[in-house]
Amino acid sequence: GHHWGYGKEDGPSAWHRQYPVAKGNRQSPIDIIPNEARRDSTLGPIFLKYDQCRSLNIANNGHSVVVEFDDSDDRSVVLGGPLDNPYRLKQFHFHWGGKGCEGSEHTVAGVGYASELHVVHWNAVKYKTYNDAAAAPDGLAVLGIFLELGDDHRWLHMITDALYMVKFKGSATDFKGFNPKCLLPSSLHYWTYLGSLTTPPLHESVTWIVLKEPIVVSEKQVSAAALNIIHKTFPTV
Numbered sequence: 745g746h747h748w749g750y751g752k753e754d755g756p757s758a759w760h761r762q763y764p765v766a767k768g769n770r771q772s773p774i775d776i777i778p779n780e781a782r783r784d785s786t787l788g789p790i791f792l793k794y795d796q797c798r799s800l801n802i803a804n805n806g807h808s809v810v811v812e813f814d815d816s817d818d819r820s821v822v823l824g825g826p827l828d829n830p831y832r833l834k835q836f837h838f839h840w841g842g843k844g845c846e847g848s849e850h851t852v853a854g855v856g857y858a859s860e861l862h863v864v865h866w867n868a869v870k871y872k873t874y875n876d877a878a879a880a881p882d883g884l885a886v887l888g889i890f891l892e893l894g895d896d897h898r899w900l901h902m903i904t905d906a907l908y909m910v911k912f913k914g915s916a917t918d919f920k921g922f923n924p925k926c927l928l929p930s931s932l933h934y935w936t937y938l939g940s941l942t943t944p945p946l947h948e949s950v951t952w953i954v955l956k957e958p959i960v961v962s963e964k965q966v967s968a969a970a971l972n973i974i975h976k977t978f979p980t981v
């Protein structure tokens with residue numbers, strides 16, 4: 745049927761028609777203004793326990809490229825920071841720009857980045873399934889990591905090399921043994937706020953944890969990704 749996208753007619757400015765929550769009061773992304781961010785001394789550091797994580801596949805869902813994990817137990821979780829309990833690793837995906845344009849969703853003092861990585865976790869303590877959690881106000885915790893242009897990222901090639909295998913919407917392929925720890929910056933200092941999914945259905949279910957330090961990737965790596973995953977249109981299978 746008529747699906748959402750990033751075009752003129754089906755893009756973010758039109759989403760509210762089918763998803764009225766788009767006009768809600770905790771919608772993401774936002775512009776993060778460091779000078780206005782409040783320091784909350786009750787917030788401790790976040791901990792990412794990914795050593796036992798089990799990646800399963802890499803897929804093109806028509807909006808992004810997603811790497812999914814086995815979330816049948818609490819083997820890999822994020823905890824601490826603003827979170828009251830561990831949240832289970834589910835998937836990560838990227839928001840690439842089109843050729844040469846900024847792909848990040850969040851901005852920092854009005855400045856966008858080349859791309860943005862989202863590592864999605866869900867509250868399996870309170871909710872039985874991911875889909876239940878995705879619709880609950882404390883259901884998801886998403887780690888946002890900015891990608892800025894510079895030298896090649898030594899591990900990102902493992903993702904970009906796999907993109908040609910998931911060029912078309914609905915395609916997926918095995919992707920075992922990948923640990924997202926290799927995509928983290930050196931510092932886990934963060935901003936946090938209560939927000940939403942950045943794509944339809946735009947559920948207001950996300951505790952956002954946005955890392956202050958970007959990771960560095962090369963133009964070649966991002967453009968390979970942008971070219972392979974043409975952000976605006978996805979040739980159907």
Ligand SMILES: NS(=O)(=O)c1ccc(C(=O)NCC(F)(F)F)cc1
Nearest residue numbers: 862864878886940941942943944945
């Ligand atoms: N870009 S984002 O905010 O990290 C983001 C994360 C997850 C989902 C997602 O699982 N949508 C499907 C669901 F759950 F059924 F709604 C969408 C967006």
Ligand SMILES: [Zn+2]
Nearest residue numbers: 837839862942
């Ligand atoms: Zn995302």
